[in-house]
Amino acid sequence: MENEQTRHVSVMLEEVMEYLRPQPGGHYIDGTLGGGGHTSVLLERSAPDGKVLGIDTDSKAQARVQARLSKEVAEGRLILSHGNFSDMERLAQEAQFTSVDGILLDLGFSSDQMDDPQRGFSFSADGPLDMRLSQDLSLTAADLVNNTGEEELADIFWRYGEERRSRQIARRIGRERQKRAITRTSQLAEIAAAGVPYKYGAIHPATRVFQALRIAVNQELESLETALPQMLSLLQAGGKQGRMVIIAFHSLEDRIVKEFLRREARDCLCPPRIPMCICGHKASLRILTNKPIVPGEQEVAANPRARSARVRAAEVLLKA
Ligand SMILES: C[S@@+](CC[C@H](N)C(=O)[O-])C[C@H]1O[C@@H](n2cnc3c(N)ncnc32)[C@H](O)[C@@H]1O
Structure with a gap:
């Protein structure tokens, strides 16, 4: 198991990096570590001192990444956390991972899980x-x-x-x-x-x-619904213009992400029949992807798993 390599090919890697913009010294949370593909690029591009908190609910995924990225784990640049991303605030706190610059969710399951008949x-x-x-x-x-x-x-x-x-x-x-x-x-x-x-x-x-x-x-949809507001508060607590990027693979997930981002990008959530705002809701996000970003033809040809991927991204607004 320890030496087993990942079969998972990371989806929309460059698009994700374009939105997350990893920088040296930056702190990133990968809520869906999987085969560690996105995480390893985050670590590379945030070198020499950037850090990643990698969360996965599957202990087998974690063990595989632990073996693959053992150097970064030993250096303290990759912190592995076994748990559900719906507990992200608690897991980040436990790992003393504050001041977050970016958070990624690459939803669903990996090829390592899919291809194992067991x-x-x-x-x-x-x-x-x-x-x-x-x-x-x-x-x-x-x-x-x-x-x-x-x-x-x-x-x-x-x-x-x-x-x-x-x-x-x-x-x-x-x-x-x-x-x-x-x-x-x-x-x-x-x-x-x-x-x-x-x-x-x-x-x-x-x-x-x-x-x-x-x-x-x-309980995938419930986990996503619980995680999104926590991702927002973690980024807000970081006090920087942190970003969240979510890759969804079917319309149910994508709808939850779209509705959350739209709601948090609006100043008032009162129904239109109310003439003056009474809810006091203030926008906390700026949406970076008006429409979801989809993979290019070349990527889909090389990795058919990518064909249904939809990337949405948003940036936290700093409080005035
Ligand atoms: C699509 S794979 C991620 C692949 C990864 N981005 C890569 O490049 O190798 C999704 C991973 O998220 C994990 N996962 C799914 N739902 C989760 C949840 N609610 N909490 C934590 N991990 C979850 C799965 O176990 C799986 O390993």
Whole structure:
């Protein structure tokens, strides 16, 4: 494990760096350390004395980066923190990481996780139906699939996967699990794909069901919603024009980021029918990406995983 190399290719690396603008001596938080790709470039470009706090909920990711960037860890330039980015303020405090210049979230899962059949994220390789990003979580995707009512399952597929066949798939799961428990990714992929003809160029018919379960198991949207205001306060506490950069991979994540940035970039949040502001809300951010930045054709050709990436960035406004 310790010598295992990462298979993950960092997405939109140059675009992320353009917004984060790492400087010597700067302090950055990478809330989604993964294979350490973005972190290693942050460390390079903030040399000789810049620091990164790298957070990941997956202890395997952390162990891999610990081995890969052992020199920077030994020098105290890379501080590794095992936890959820929804606890970012506490984790930063524990690491005595104050005065933050930039924060990155590169959401979702890495190729290291996706390509390991034992983690259960992939419908193309058989493995246990797990899907937990963190070893600390107790509920697996198999627990959800076997113990959740059909209506609630359909709701998960619809809400988190925008799956149009949500009810049909949930009913089929209900029938199948009466015969035997659904414990393998291949079983679920077969159920989700049943009756759907394969169309060249279309996504695999199980894609949305797998996405929905992963989001539900890891409470991904809740974590993002909790993390964003903490990222803002950490940057505000830094007292500099710190920046946050978020890479989202599907519309549900991107909507949460977009709405948060828009709200925090506005001076008043009163409904339009109220003639004078009574909320007193003041803008705390300047949005740097009016539209999300998408990867170039070359990147998508070289790394198809990048195709759905959307980058949004914002800069903290200093209080007058
Ligand atoms: C897309 S990968 C990041 C890849 C990384 N930027 C790189 O260049 O190698 C996402 C990582 O974030 C982690 N992750 C996802 N949700 C998390 C959360 N709520 N808290 C902490 N880590 C999380 C996953 O375990 C995964 O390792």
